[in-house]
Amino acid sequence: MSLQVDQLHPLVLNVGLAIQDADWNWKNVSSPFSRLYYVTEGEAKIQFADGIYTLHPNHLYFIPAFTRHTYICNSRFVHYYLHIYDDHKSDEDWLELWDFPFEIPTGKWELQLFERLCEINPHMSLQKSDPSTYDNNPTLMKSLMKNRQRAFCDKVESRGIVLQLLARLFKQAKSKIETKDNRIVKSVLYIHRHIGETISLNTLVENACLSKDHFIRLFKSEMNMTPLQYINQKKIEKAQLLLITEALSVKEISFRLAFDDYSYFNRLFKKLTGMTPQEYRHIYR
Numbered sequence: 631m632s633l634q635v636d637q638l639h640p641l642v643l644n645v646g647l648a649i650q651d652a653d654w655n656w657k658n659v660s661s662p663f664s665r666l667y668y669v670t671e672g673e674a675k676i677q678f679a680d681g682i683y684t685l686h687p688n689h690l691y692f693i694p695a696f697t698r699h700t701y702i703c704n705s706r707f708v709h710y711y712l713h714i715y716d717d718h719k720s721d722e723d724w725l726e727l728w729d730f731p732f733e734i735p736t737g738k739w740e741l742q743l744f745e746r747l748c749e750i751n752p753h754m755s756l757q758k759s760d761p762s763t764y765d766n767n768p769t770l771m772k773s774l775m776k777n778r779q780r781a782f783c784d785k786v787e788s789r790g791i792v793l794q795l796l797a798r799l800f801k802q803a804k805s806k807i808e809t810k811d812n813r814i815v816k817s818v819l820y821i822h823r824h825i826g827e828t829i830s831l832n833t834l835v836e837n838a839c840l841s842k843d844h845f846i847r848l849f850k851s852e853m854n855m856t857p858l859q860y861i862n863q864k865k866i867e868k869a870q871l872l873l874i875t876e877a878l879s880v881k882e883i884s885f886r887l888a889f890d891d892y893s894y895f896n897r898l899f900k901k902l903t904g905m906t907p908q909e910y911r912h913i914y915r
Contacts, residue, residue: 638793638796639716640714640715640716640789640792640793640796641714641715641716641774641777642712642713642714642747642751642754642777642788642792643663643713643714643715643754643770643773643774643777644711644712644713644754644755644756644764644773645710645711645712645713645744645747645748645751645754645755646710646711646748646754646755646756647708647709647710647711647744647748647755648708648709648710648711648756648759649706649707649708650672650674650703650706650707650708650709650759651705651706651707652703652704652705652706652707653703653759654674654701654702654703654707654759655701655702655703656700656701656759656760656761657700657701658698658699658700659698659699659700659701659761659765660696660697660698660699661695661696661713661761661765662695662696662715662770662870662871662874662875663695663713663714663715663716663770664692664693664694664695664713664714664715664716665691665692665693665711665712665713665714666690666691666692666711666712666714666795667685667690667691667692667693667709667710667711667712668689668690668691668709668710668736668740668741668744669685669686669687669688669689669691669707669708669709670687670688670708670709670710670741671687671706671707671708671709672687672705672706672707672708673685673686673687673705673707674701674702674703674707674709675701675702675703676691676693676699676700676701676702677699677700677702678697678698678699679698682702683732683733685707685709688735688736688737689733689734689735689736690733690734690735690736690740690795690798690799691732691733691734692730692731692732692734692799693732694730695716696867696870710741710744710745710748711756712744712747712792712795713773714792715770715773715774715875727805727806727822728800728803728804728805728806729803729804729805729806730799730800730802730803731799731802731803734798734799734802736798740795740798743791743794743795746787746791747788747791747792750784750787750788751780751784751788753776754773754776754777770874770875771875774875810852810853811848811852813838813839813840813845813848814838814848814849814852814853816837816838817834817837817838817845817849817857818853818860820833820834820837821834821860821861821864822864825864825865825868825887826868826886826887826888827888828888828890829861829888831846831857831858834857845857862898862902863902865887865888865889866898866899866902866903868887869883869884869887869895869899869907870903870910872886872887873907873910873911874911880896880907880908880911883907884896884907895907
């Protein structure tokens, strides 16, 4: 899969230096933005569904958006943090199409990048480390507004720094669909680009030049789910993002994602997330 630099639209939400004293302990954190950490002193742990990982000094750590995790800190821990929001108006979600490493060993160069990013964005640091104080709809909106109100030169330099840090991740990242059948790759990209439209199985079949049964079998073999399951999953993930970042009603979001049946949208959302759209939005209020 060929990814172009102009497809990357990372926006800086928060950046700063955090000094924790056994007080970085937060459970079940899941955010609509990605996190980058650069550890300078001490150790802490992060728990994911597949296990507990230790954070060490002079390493870069990456947590993708909507990844549920828990922080565990029992001693002094110093780290730089960077919260990145991917512009969801982009045609393709690069964070979703690539598997990034969680941990990368680093040196002074990455530290200097974080220091400079903090220097040119002094008003984008967090006042508290508790995710509930910044991981909510009003605060996210304020952070996005701060990003857009910065001086143009700071925006350009910040974007350059973030892309340099992401480049370190891309060196070890693996495309989630690079080993897939090219016909399925094209189908997946078509789904991403038309997520706000009604996506017909017949259209996907015609584009792949396969019979319907053959296409469904091939898609399930490559993606571990049927085309319809994949479409629904991506639409609901987009709905989660819109519920947090847009002042739209639930019904408006369902229509924006081409759900003609509002009740079906609600049922599908609850089936895939375990809660209703209203309950999900309430968490971030």
